[in-house]
Structures are given as structure tokens and as C-alpha cells.
Amino acid sequence: MKFLDTAKIYIKSGNGGAGCVSFRREKYIEFGGPDGGDGGRGGHVYVECVDGLNTLIDFRYQQHFKAKTGHHGMGKNRTGGAGDDITLKVPVGTQIFEDDNETLIADLTHVGQKLQLLRGGDGGFGNTHYKSSTNQAPRRADPGYPGAEKWIRLRLKLIADAGLVGLPNAGKSTFLAATTRAKPKVADYPFTTLTPQLGVVYAGGREFVLADIPGLIEGAHEGTGLGDRFLGHVERCAVLLHLVDATGEDVAADYRTIRHELEAYGHGLAGKPEIVALNKVDALDDETRAARLADLETAVGHPVMALSGVTGEGRDAVLLALLARIKAPVVAENAEAEEAAAGEWDPCRSA
Numbered sequence: 636m637k638f639l640d641t642a643k644i645y646i647k648s649g650n651g652g653a654g655c656v657s658f659r660r661e662k663y664i665e666f667g668g669p670d671g672g673d674g675g676r677g678g679h680v681y682v683e684c685v686d687g688l689n690t691l692i693d694f695r696y697q698q699h700f701k702a703k704t705g706h707h708g709m710g711k712n713r714t715g716g717a718g719d720d721i722t723l724k725v726p727v728g729t730q731i732f733e734d735d736n737e738t739l740i741a742d743l744t745h746v747g748q749k750l751q752l753l754r755g756g757d758g759g760f761g762n763t764h765y766k767s768s769t770n771q772a773p774r775r776a777d778p779g780y781p782g783a784e785k786w787i788r789l790r791l792k793l794i795a796d797a798g799l800v801g802l803p804n805a806g807k808s809t810f811l812a813a814t815t816r817a818k819p820k821v822a823d824y825p826f827t828t829l830t831p832q833l834g835v836v837y838a839g840g841r842e843f844v845l846a847d848i849p850g851l852i853e854g855a856h857e858g859t860g861l862g863d864r865f866l867g868h869v870e871r872c873a874v875l876l877h878l879v880d881a882t883g884e885d886v887a888a889d890y891r892t893i894r895h896e897l898e899a900y901g902h903g904l905a906g907k908p909e910i911v912a913l914n915k916v917d918a919l920d921d922e923t924r925a926a927r928l929a930d931l932e933t934a935v936g937h938p939v940m941a942l943s944g945v946t947g948e949g950r951d952a953v954l955l956a957l958l959a960r961i962k963a964p965v966v967a968e969n970a971e972a973e974e975a976a977a978g979e980w981d982p983c984r985s986a
């Protein structure tokens with residue numbers, strides 16, 4: 636399935652049906668009086684969050700959504716039926732913005748959430764409505780009220796518990812493939828991953844969702860490489876797993892590059908709990924490994940974890956550390972108590 640995380644669509648609710656001018660005509664009944672029914676309301680436009688979707692690709696093929704017009708009123712006091720509603724189906728994590736792309740209309744975060752975006756126009760009154768003691772044969776009926784219309788923007792921000800960040804080639808997709816049943820593409824060139832991927836991790840008797848996003852490079856916030864637009868998909872994560880490639884010459888600089896990009900992106904990413912892991916340690920001899928770990932620890936300011944996505948070294952420890960952070964919000968009210976309970980050293984960094 637193709638991945639698309641933004642879409643601009645046009646929605647319109649149905650116009651109301653027109654009221655009817657009609658008079659009762661029956662044998663032996665003189666001056667039967669008005670009997671024109673009211674028009675029915677136009678269809679509403681709803682949006683609903685459904686299971687089983689993880690892209691907005693459907694909105695690339697259809698961008699205009701119009702609900703039906705209400706049925707017109709008819710003689711014999713028959714009210715017109717309501718126009719059919721339409722419901723846009725979107726994946727979990729979709730945000731709906733006004734056309735200005737800033738005003739948030741809705742943030743759909745769980746399956747089954749449904750909301751009305753536009754109300755259908757009301758039906759017009761038929762001439763029965765206008766009958767009175769002084770006007771017993773009104774010829775007035777109203778047209779239906781028009782429906783509303785607008786352009787809206789959809790933005791999908793995947794919902795994951797933990798997010799992978801790092802330079803291209805840091806081994807993010809390898810880690811995702813090793814810990815979940817996801818099958819991301821892995822290759823030894825930068826920007827192998829072009830769209831975010833999710834996987835479910837089973838660890839410590841629990842499960843959580845891990846997101847892999849394309850690598851970041853220096854200047855990503857200015858659009859270099861694939862830019863930082865995919866960072867939106869880790870915005871909602873409880874914790875970030877920052878992988879640093881141990882085979883890189885300067886691990887401290889690599890770490891700082893990503894930190895800088897997270898800060899430049901904003902939206903609270905830089906302040907998110909972060910677990911830093913030196914990845915690909917299997918590729919180093921003991922001496923280099925110790926030196927690189929020390930370099931990275933100096934840059935990070937606290938101990939980091941050694942990891943190899945390929946051999947599995949350190950994998951479980953990293954997963955449990957992630958899990959601890961994901962569960963943390965429940966008890967996070969008292970951050971100090973949590974800190975104390977975390978033991979001598981905490982692989983996570985909180986701002």
C-alpha cells in the first residue's frame with residue numbers, strides 16, 4: 636500500500652429540499668386548503684476514524700465529497716426525506732485542519748471516533764406552514780437552505796509508542812525488522828527508508844508499537860535530504876530511540892547533528908524522553924568499541940546502551956528501557972519518585 640500522509644479535500648453538505656405549494660383537491664371538498672409538505676434536510680458530512688487503514692492514499696484519487704440534496708416536499712403534506720449523509724473514513728492519528736493548515740478542527744486518535752464536519756442545509760417550508768386565519772390559501776413555499784462547503788486538509792500522524800531516529804544508515808530499519816514482524820527494506824546506502832513503517836514489539840510481557848522513519852541529516856529542518864516532515868510521525872511517541880552508528884568516525888558529532896535537528900523541528904521532540912544506543916557494536920574490536928562508547932557518553936552526558944541489531948546484543952535491554960518509558964506516563968505525576976525508582980543510572984534522558 637502506498638503511503639501518503641497529507642491530503643487536501645473539498646467537502647460539501649447537501650442542500651435542503653424545497654418546500655411544496657399544493658392544495659388539497661378532492662371530490663366534494665371545496666377549498667381543501669394548502670397541503671404542500673416541507674423539504675427534507677440535506678445530507679451531513681461526517682468523518683470517522685476506522686481500523687485497518689494507515690495511509691491517506693485514497694484521498695489522492697478522490698478529492699471531492701458531496702452529500703446529497705434533501706428531497707423536495709410534496710402534496711398531501713408529504714415531507715421530503717433527508718439527503719444521504721457521507722462519511723469520510725480516515726486512519727487512526729489523522730488530524731483535520733481548516734484550509735489555512737493551522738486551525739485544528741479535529742484530532743482522531745481512536746477507532747470509532749466520529750464527528751460531523753458539515754451540517755446539511757435545512758429543507759424549506761411547504762405552503763401548509765404559511766396557512767393562517769387571514770391567509771388560508773398561501774402560495775408561498777421556501778426553497779431549501781444551501782449546504783455548507785469548504786476545503787480541509789488532512790494530516791496523518793501515526794500513533795506509535797516509541798520512535799526510531801538517527802542518521803541514514805544507522806540501522807533503524809534493521810532494528811525494526813529484528814524486533815517486530817515488520818519487513819522494512821534494509822540496505823547499505825542512505826535513505827533506504829522513504830516512508831514511515833510501524834511494527835509491534837513484544838517485550839517484557841507487553842506489546843508496544845515502534846515506528847521507523849527515514850533518516851535525518853544535517854539541515855533536515857531546512858529541507859535537506861528528505862527534510863524533517865516525517866518527524867511528525869514520532870511526535871506522539873512516548874519515547875525516542877536514538878541510534879548512533881558505531882562505525883562512524885565521530886559518534887559524538889553524529890549524535891549532536893540529530894539532536895540539533897530535533898530541536899530545530901520543535902513540537903516538543905527535543906524534550907521527549909530519549910534512549911541513546913550505540914548501534915552496530917558487533918562491527919568493532921573491543922578497544923574501538925570502548926573508545927566510541929566513551930565518546931558518545933561524553934556527548935550525551937549519561938551512559939548509553941550498546942546495541943547490535945544484527946547479533947541481538949543489547950536488544951532486550953533496549954526494549955525494556957523503552958517499555959519502562961512507555962509505561963511511565965501513568966506514574967509520571969511524580970517524576971522524582973520515578974527517577975529514584977529507576978536505580979543507579981537511567982539510560983533515558985528527560986528534558
Ligand SMILES: Nc1nc2c(ncn2[C@@H]2O[C@H](COP(=O)(O)OP(=O)(O)OP(=O)(O)O)[C@@H](O)[C@H]2O)c(=O)[nH]1
Nearest residue numbers: 804805806807808809822823826827828850944945
Ligand atoms: N554490522 C552491523 N551492521 C548493521 C547493523 N544494523 C544495520 N546494519 C547495516 O547497516 C546498513 C543500513 O541499515 P538500515 O537498517 O537500512 O539503516 P537505516 O537507519 O534504516 O537507514 P535509512 O533507512 O537509510 O535511514 C545495512 O547494510 C545493514 O545491514 C548492526 O547492528 N551491525
Ligand SMILES: [Mg+2]
Nearest residue numbers: 807808827828
Ligand atoms: Mg531505514
